[in-house]
Amino acid sequence: MIKNLDVLKFSWNQLGAKIGVAIIITQILGLAILGVYTANYFLKDLDNKVEQQMTSPGYLMSKGLLSYQAAEDPITMKAIVGAEIKECLVIGLDKKIYYSLQVSHRDKEVKDIAILNEPDVFGKRLEGNYFKRMNRDGISNLVSISPISIDGSKFLGYLYIEASDEKLSASRRIIILTFTIGIFICVVFTSLIILFLFRHFITRRIRILLERIEEMKDGIIDVVENPHFSSDEIGQIHSAFNELNNKLRTLILSIKSGSDNLAIAGDEVNNSAQILSSGSNKQAASTEQVSSSVEEMVSNIHQNTENNDKTTQIAKQAADSTRKVARLAKESLTYINEITGKIKVINEIALQTNLLALNAAVEAARAGQYGKGFSVVAGEVKRLADRSKDAANEINELSVKCVNISKESYQMMTELSPQMEETLKLVEDISAAGLEMRNGSDQINNALLELNQVTQQNAATAEELSGNSDALIQQAKELKAILAYFNVVK
Amino acid sequence: MTACKGNRDSTYDVHSDQQSAAVTCTLNWVGHWLSEDKRELLVREACKEVSFMNQDMHINLRFPQELNAKQIPQMAAFIVAETKKDTPDWDVVWLDDRIYESASNLLNDPEWGKKHLYDFSEDSQFLASQKEFIIKDPTYINHYGGILPGPFVEGFYHVLWYNVEVAKKIGITIKDFGMTIEDLLKYFEAAQRYNEAGNPYIAPFYDTKEWNLSMLLFQQILRSCHPDIAFWKQEGNKKQKLAYLRETLDIYQRMAKYEPLYRNHRNVNWFETIDFPLQDSALFYFNGTWMYNLWNSLDSNFLAKMRPAVLPEVRTTNAYLGGYNPSFAVMKKSRNLEKAKALIKYWSSPSLAEKWVRYTKNPTGVKGNVSNNELGGDALSDLMMYLEGRFKGNAYYYTNTNYLLGSNNPDLTGFIGDRLKDILEGKITSEQAYRMILERCNF
Numbered sequence: 001m002i003k004n005l006d007v008l009k010f011s012w013n014q015l016g017a018k019i020g021v022a023i024i025i026t027q028i029l030g031l032a033i034l035g036v037y038t039a040n041y042f043l044k045d046l047d048n049k050v051e052q053q054m055t056s057p058g059y060l061m062s063k064g065l066l067s068y069q070a071a072e073d074p075i076t077m078k079a080i081v082g083a084e085i086k087e088c089l090v091i092g093l094d095k096k097i098y099y100s101l102q103v104s105h106r107d108k109e110v111k112d113i114a115i116l117n118e119p120d121v122f123g124k125r126l127e128g129n130y131f132k133r134m135n136r137d138g139i140s141n142l143v144s145i146s147p148i149s150i151d152g153s154k155f156l157g158y159l160y161i162e163a164s165d166e167k168l169s170a171s172r173r174i175i176i177l178t179f180t181i182g183i184f185i186c187v188v189f190t191s192l193i194i195l196f197l198f199r200h201f202i203t204r205r206i207r208i209l210l211e212r213i214e215e216m217k218d219g220i221i222d223v224v225e226n227p228h229f230s231s232d233e234i235g236q237i238h239s240a241f242n243e244l245n246n247k248l249r250t251l252i253l254s255i256k257s258g259s260d261n262l263a264i265a266g267d268e269v270n271n272s273a274q275i276l277s278s279g280s281n282k283q284a285a286s287t288e289q290v291s292s293s294v295e296e297m298v299s300n301i302h303q304n305t306e307n308n309d310k311t312t313q314i315a316k317q318a319a320d321s322t323r324k325v326a327r328l329a330k331e332s333l334t335y336i337n338e339i340t341g342k343i344k345v346i347n348e349i350a351l352q353t354n355l356l357a358l359n360a361a362v363e364a365a366r367a368g369q370y371g372k373g374f375s376v377v378a379g380e381v382k383r384l385a386d387r388s389k390d391a392a393n394e395i396n397e398l399s400v401k402c403v404n405i406s407k408e409s410y411q412m413m414t415e416l417s418p419q420m421e422e423t424l425k426l427v428e429d430i431s432a433a434g435l436e437m438r439n440g441s442d443q444i445n446n447a448l449l450e451l452n453q454v455t456q457q458n459a460a461t462a463e464e465l466s467g468n469s470d471a472l473i474q475q476a477k478e479l480k481a482i483l484a485y486f487n488v489v490k
Numbered sequence: 491m492t493a494c495k496g497n498r499d500s501t502y503d504v505h506s507d508q509q510s511a512a513v514t515c516t517l518n519w520v521g522h523w524l525s526e527d528k529r530e531l532l533v534r535e536a537c538k539e540v541s542f543m544n545q546d547m548h549i550n551l552r553f554p555q556e557l558n559a560k561q562i563p564q565m566a567a568f569i570v571a572e573t574k575k576d577t578p579d580w581d582v583v584w585l586d587d588r589i590y591e592s593a594s595n596l597l598n599d600p601e602w603g604k605k606h607l608y609d610f611s612e613d614s615q616f617l618a619s620q621k622e623f624i625i626k627d628p629t630y631i632n633h634y635g636g637i638l639p640g641p642f643v644e645g646f647y648h649v650l651w652y653n654v655e656v657a658k659k660i661g662i663t664i665k666d667f668g669m670t671i672e673d674l675l676k677y678f679e680a681a682q683r684y685n686e687a688g689n690p691y692i693a694p695f696y697d698t699k700e701w702n703l704s705m706l707l708f709q710q711i712l713r714s715c716h717p718d719i720a721f722w723k724q725e726g727n728k729k730q731k732l733a734y735l736r737e738t739l740d741i742y743q744r745m746a747k748y749e750p751l752y753r754n755h756r757n758v759n760w761f762e763t764i765d766f767p768l769q770d771s772a773l774f775y776f777n778g779t780w781m782y783n784l785w786n787s788l789d790s791n792f793l794a795k796m797r798p799a800v801l802p803e804v805r806t807t808n809a810y811l812g813g814y815n816p817s818f819a820v821m822k823k824s825r826n827l828e829k830a831k832a833l834i835k836y837w838s839s840p841s842l843a844e845k846w847v848r849y850t851k852n853p854t855g856v857k858g859n860v861s862n863n864e865l866g867g868d869a870l871s872d873l874m875m876y877l878e879g880r881f882k883g884n885a886y887y888y889t890n891t892n893y894l895l896g897s898n899n900p901d902l903t904g905f906i907g908d909r910l911k912d913i914l915e916g917k918i919t920s921e922q923a924y925r926m927i928l929e930r931c932n933f
Contacts, residue, residue, distance in 0.1 A: 068539050069538075099538070
């Protein structure tokens with residue numbers, strides 16, 4: 001309620017006041033024109049009604065609805081006419097006064113009564129009503145003269161009524177006053193209503209919007225629920241503003257959060273940059289040390305490489321020799337195996353010989369005496385076979401031993417050969433590795449040199465980064481400080 | 491005297507056709523009700539209004555008092571004198587049933603009206619203006635020798651006026667409605683006791699010398715012995731009528747026990763003692779409702795003291811004591827007959843009928859614009875409403891004794907009235923009075 005009274009506070013800065021004043025002026029002009037027109041209409045109507053009222057008794061008398069006697073009854077006449085009756089006369093065509101409100105006028109004639117000197121209507125037929133405002137000693141009176149007839153045909157006389165104009169004047173004044181007051185009240189009420197409506201539907205909502213904008217200007221951006229305004233333009237502005245508010249709020253919150261993170265990150269970067277700078281410096285120093293060490297190592301590696309080359313040559317020779325020994329052992333074994341085979345042939349021959357000897361002995365046996373010589377030969381042969389066999393067995397044993405040794409030797413060589421190969425390979429690998437190491441160490445050395453340069457650069461960059469991160473932190477702080485202006489409730 | 495010109499033959503009207511303001515005639519009118527409150531005003535207003543409506547005519551209004559014709563016999567003589575003239579000086583005269591009866595006696599001609607008064611019974615406009623019972627009930631035309639001499643404006647009922655303060659002194663409460671003969675006897679008895687107790691004398695029943703009020707009560711008691719008014723309107727039934735006469739006289743004898751009659755009744759004049767009941771000197775006053783205007787002119791608040799009661803009945807009847815008078819009649823030989831008829835027309839107008847009721851609180855035989863002219867509001871109006879509602883205009887009042895004794899016998903109104911007083915004063919018995927009446931009749 002008190003808030004609603006704000007509408008009464010006048011200020012040219014208020015939109016409502018400007019529009020209100022415009023409306024009120026328009027209303028005053030409009031209502032004044034309408035009031036004057038209507039008041040004039042009513043005043044004319046009032047005059048007509050008064051004339052009608054003042055002449056109505058004559059009409060009623062002519063119709064037999066009102067007795068002539070009523071002219072002498074001020075209450076009745078006042079009730080009909082609606083005004084204070086000062087004189088009421090029923091005058092005959094013969095100019096005699098038949099009825100008179102004032103006793104002194106009774107039974108007199110027109111010529112005896114001063115107020116009847118004007119107008120000169122008596123003594124002749126009066127067709128219409130006579131109505132006039134007359135001044136009696138400075139007082140305005142209403143005078144009407146109406147014809148009295150019977151059924152509109154027989155003219156009997158006149159009804160003269162003189163009534164006070166006071167009531168009519170008062171009525172006129174009341175009408176004017178009523179219209180004036182009415183217009184005033186109308187203006188006031190309609191203005192209040194319009195202003196209230198304007199305030200309720202426009203100013204208030206604009207003010208709410210303005211308050212929001214002012215809050216926003218002050219950095220206060222709250223969460224705003226869309227008030228249940230209508231969907232008119234202002235409602236739409238409210239909705240759009242609320243949406244903007246909420247989006248802005250979200251954006252500011254994000255920026256705030258980002259600035260916080262940026263500040264933190266700045267700090268971290270600064271720390272890292274410092275660490276990096278420090279590390280880079282240390283690294284540079286270390287790199288230099290490593291570089292010198294590596295140079296020395298490279299020199300050693302070069303030496304090792306040369307040694308490796310030599311070892312490789314030796315290992316190659318050893319491997320070749322080994323492979324050769326192995327091949328020879330293999331060949332020896334082959335030969336021995338061939339010998340063994342041959343022994344087996346000898347042994348088979350011995351066996352065959354023995355068998356033959358045996359057969360020969362058998363045959364010799366069978367040939368009895370005849371074969372005794374032969375049995376001796378067969379026996380010799382058998383012995384020889386046995387001896388061959390024995391010799392073959394001995395050789396075989398020896399060859400088996402030799403084979404075994406050869407096998408073992410071959411085996412050993414065979415086994416040694418891969419090792420030798422492997423050794424060679426290892427040596428070669430070592431050599432290759434040494435070479436690669438040399439190359440690598442050279443590269444390392446070069447890399448270290450580059451690393452040293454890079455480290456130097458990194459240190460410089462870290463220094464620069466540290467400086468930049470300080471600036472970033474400063475910027476983040478400044479951004480936070482700026483964003484701190486917005487009071488955004490999460 | 492000058493006669494009005496431009497008379498119309500076939501119709502009459504309140505006004506003439508004059509368009510000129512020149513006076514051409516004078517209408518002489520014997521009015522009525524002088525000094526009777528608004529009744530007089532009504533006459534004067536009528537005079538003025540008719541004058542205005544007929545400006546070619548001058549109305550010369552005079553009241554009987556101004557013509558030495560204040561009372562009924564004098565007015566009757568006045569009219570009779572007019573009838574003797576070739577052209578009567580007075581065009582319109584006061585006339586009611588008693589005056590007509592009195593003139594009839596003077597002229598020894600019950601039908602003198604036909605010769606000397608204008609008869610409105612053939613005037614359809616007039617007939618339409620009168621209430622139906624005026625036209626249909628032969629009583630009214632019979633009262634005037636077979637004619638209707640004028641508008642029956644004046645209606646009245648006879649009632650039992652009583653002084654409320656006196657009744658209070660005596661210690662009785664009077665029944666306004668439904669009073670019986672026994673009730674009336676009790677009231678008289680109470681009044682007697684009051685007087686015998688040494689209190690200042692109060693007349694239980696006020697009566698006067700020249701107007702025998704006992705006769706009013708007599709008509710009421712006698713007629714109410716039979717419930718139907720038609721019984722009395724018929725000739726014949728002599729035996730039963732005489733039996734009712736005897737019964738009525740016996741009731742009077744019963745009243746006589748209580749010495750009800752005003753002791754000085756033989757010395758007082760009715761006109762001169764109108765205010766007597768207002769002076770707390772009498773309990774009952776049998777008279778018409780016209781007393782309203784007479785007393786109102788003396789004391790506008792008299793109804794607070796004088797209260798009307800319905801007259802007691804022997805049996806429940808269908809008619810009540812009262813009647814309607816034409817009030818004014820037009821002399822047949824009037825030189826201003828049309829103007830006179832115009833005046834009578836004015837008296838037949840609804841507006842005047844309503845004004846009559848408003849001014850007099852009495853009924854009228856002229857039709858008004860509203861069905862019931864009286865809406866109650868005081869004791870008299872309430873009583874009027876009761877009587878109008880119950881009897882619907884069926885009123886009766888006889889100026890002679892033909893209804894009782896037959897037209898072949900002389901009018902014994904005065905004689906019977908005197909005998910009634912004799913009974914009430916204890917001078918004779920009812921039996922004696924009865925015989926005295928019969929001795930005068932040709933049965």
